[in-house]
Amino acid sequence: MTVDVPKELPMVKLEYVVAELERVRAKKVLVQAPQGLKGVALQLSEELSRRGFDVMISGGPCWGGCDLALNEAAAVSADAIVHLGHTKFVKQSTIPTIYLECRYEHNVDVEQLVMKSVHLLRPAKKIGLGMTLQWLNLLERVKQALENHGFSVLYGQHENGRLYPSQVIGCDYTTIKSVESKVEKFLIVGSFFHGLGLSMITDRCVVVADPETMHVEDMTQITRKVLMQRYAQIYAFRNSRRVGVILCTKPGQKREGLAASIVSALRKAGKDAYVLVLNEVDERFLPDEVFDAYVNTACPRISIDDHAKFKKPILLPSELMVALNLSSWEELIYSYEYFRWCMRND
Amino acid sequence: MTVDVPKELPMVKLEYVVAELERVRAKKVLVQAPQGLKGVALQLSEELSRRGFDVMISGGPCWGGCDLALNEAAAVSADAIVHLGHTKFVKQSTIPTIYLECRYEHNVDVEQLVMKSVHLLRPAKKIGLGMTLQWLNLLERVKQALENHGFSVLYGQHENGRLYPSQVIGCDYTTIKSVESKVEKFLIVGSFFHGLGLSMITDRCVVVADPETMHVEDMTQITRKVLMQRYAQIYAFRNSRRVGVILCTKPGQKREGLAASIVSALRKAGKDAYVLVLNEVDERFLPDEVFDAYVNTACPRISIDDHAKFKKPILLPSELMVALNLSSWEELIYSYEYFRWCMRND
Structure with missing residues (x-):
């Protein structure tokens, strides 16, 4: 099953990118995106090209905000990078970088996803909630659905504000670890990958609920094996x-x-x-x-x-x-x- | 079968590298080598390290002289690159680069290799000879052995001197193409890879003789397929x-x-x-x-x-x-x- 990424690049985002590129006086632009968003990168490139920018697409893999295409941009003398799908990770001032988040905006059946998680979360009552960037729009709906099932839900802040409240990335679970002492189990809305990462660094049970596949899994056994x-x-x-x-x-x-x-x-x-x-x-x-x-x-x-x-x-x-x-x-x-x-x- | 690369790094080469590094006043050195020479790269690194240089090894692939580790060297602020196994390809002046050729110095049974090629080269009499860098020490012996079998042998110069006489690389067959009109067939001493490259850009029959595997092959059929x-x-x-x-x-x-x-x-x-x-x-x-x-x-x-x-x-x-x-x-x-x-x- 592939994720239903918005077919149309929202105009509001396009205007934001154009305004930012004009602000930094960029003419030559390198657009970078992880694999799943290369199609959105192409759409954006077409629009920017139509508006007179000299656009190139980063063709290499992009594993996260850590994997910023600074070397590629320098090699082709790009004036700016537009980086899709991740929040800022790297402190750098060499090449202006515009971060464009891409949250999934199609309908997710949050009630069903939470329903499938409930039996794995019980008998715990206090749940720590973590999410990956692309699902962050679901945060309040997931929290509400869990509360409707009688759970109390907590999520934390990142220690230096680099990530959104509740947000997790593959190597940084600071937000959710900050509520560890107050919860009995964790729920990650995201992928197996993020569930495993958290589960390796906590003795609490971690359940992962993936809105893409609607698959729900308790990570305990696999974590022991890993x-x-x-x-x-x-x-x-x-x-x-x-x-x-x-x-x-x-x-x-x-x-x-x-x-x-x-x-x-x-x-x-x-x-x-x-x-x-x-x-x-x-x-x-x-x-x-x-x-x-x-x-x-x-x-x-x-x-x-x-x-x-x-x-x-x-x-x-x-x-x-x-x-x-x-x-x-x-x-x-x-x-x-x-x-x-x-x-x-x- | 693996190639018997000299087990000991020849001291004369080590002294050359040290002298060059001292000449450019390098303290921090990045050593780069293609896969087959990573062991030699390690030996060299050990020796340089022992002599007080701060040494790192390029861990990425290295596909040729075109694939110079300038980005890696810049990323770690290396003062110089030592590049093994290829001749200079890239014009650059940003980071001093010392090219260290590594020719195979163990005994190759040249007579047997040529003997195996003879029936594929006949009935031609005039042969164009090409070699890859690591076998260049065999040039005169191969030429002599072919002449002993009654062939006349030609090899050319590179048009701007970037390659040695007779030398071929994966994308540049200028030396050997320069004698094309005077020969009936070509013999490449090197790998299948180099034989194929030449064969695609000439209507003459190309035979490849690989001193590593002692395998000899007429490239005509495979080239048509490619x-x-x-x-x-x-x-x-x-x-x-x-x-x-x-x-x-x-x-x-x-x-x-x-x-x-x-x-x-x-x-x-x-x-x-x-x-x-x-x-x-x-x-x-x-x-x-x-x-x-x-x-x-x-x-x-x-x-x-x-x-x-x-x-x-x-x-x-x-x-x-x-x-x-x-x-x-x-x-x-x-x-x-x-x-x-x-x-x-x-």
Whole structure:
């Protein structure tokens, strides 16, 4: 099933983009969007082109607000980037960037979605609610529907306001973690991907309700399995001699200081370690005949969600601390520490 | 079978690299190598690190001298790049770059390799000889062995000296094409990949002899098949409405002027056309639900060698001219024009 993205680009959004581009005096514009919104990117490009802008579309993947096409824009000397589908993640001032949120505006049967979630949420009464950006328009309706079933519902603020109230992204669950102590279970309105991310860093049960597929799932079992896989990688990592420390050049995933300190820690632990600089962390190109294992300072979800693609262990910085006996697995799992290092960008 | 790359990095090369790095006063160094030389890259990194340089390894793929890691080097503020395995391709002055050729130095049974080629080269008497960089040390021995079998052997110079005499790369066969009128057949010492490239742009028979696998092959049949596949893509392209014109950000594959003129030509021909800016042309991320076809101004070999991976036609600029009836297929095939546009870099 594909999502019914609005067929027409709303004129109000187009006018906003045009006004912003005129404000920053942009002529040459790079439009960037994640895979699911490439069609909207094309629509927007057509409209902007018709209005006299020199428009190019970013053709590469776009994994989040962290994956801002600054390098591409610089390569073609674009005056501005229009970035679709994510909120601002990267602090940068080199190229003016206009963020255009794309919330799904077709009708979602919220009552049915909540109804399907109810038996997974009970017997809990206090629910923490998290949402991904594209469903945020449903927030009050979901909250109301849950309350109609007798639940009390909380959602939090992001600690520095970068995300909307209740909003979650793949590596940042700050908003919803902030109400953890007051709730018994969590409900994520979004995808399996976001449900799993939260579930790894909380000991509360997480239920995910996906308005796209209308699928509802309790993440407890799958999370245990994923954490066992992670522990197996940590265990396997201990036998490695040569370690590649992955440093990503994507603006919001570049953590050079972290990579350097990991190289130091590995060398201190008697391993050979080198920084591997790359843009896309692609399993096809990691030199597995050279390295026995990797530490991934880029997007944490590459290790979590794609681990089966990699032939060698590919640990997160937090997991490395366990591998080097600098912290304990029991302390790490279900804790905020698992992804906290992602908050560090150079 | 894997190639027996020299286990030890020759000290003379190490001293050369160190001297060059000192000459340009580099402290922070990015070492880049294609997949097969990542082990040598690691050895070099270890040695440079031991001598006090701050070393990082480029972890991304490296498809040729065109694929110079300028973006990665800039992202980590490297003072210099050491690029292994290719000759200089990109004119650039932003970051000092030291090119380190890596020729295979283990014993190749040249006599046996030539012996296996002889029956495919006969009854021709005059042979044009081409080689890839890593086998160039074999040039005189191969020439002599062919002469011992009664052939006369020619190899040419590159028109502006960018390549060694007889050297071929995946998109540039200028050296060997320069002797075409004087020879009956060609012998490429290198891989299937290079044999195919030459064979597409010459009506002479091409034989490839691969010292790595000791495999010898006449490229005539496979080339006909590949050209038929190319024509099928040209034919399918004609029905497309929305075309993505791929503009690559790799320093030696960026052809912005060419991409812009292709967009104009396509629009004049009544099609919707947009420039798609990306670094790796990865079939997994091209938005096939948005575009009906692509024109690829990046590496030509992506279209030729990987066409089966793409769901939609992905033409080269020269092939587009045929699709738009601006030149004929008969004129294009077996001609220098097929890849000539690649000589244009911004």
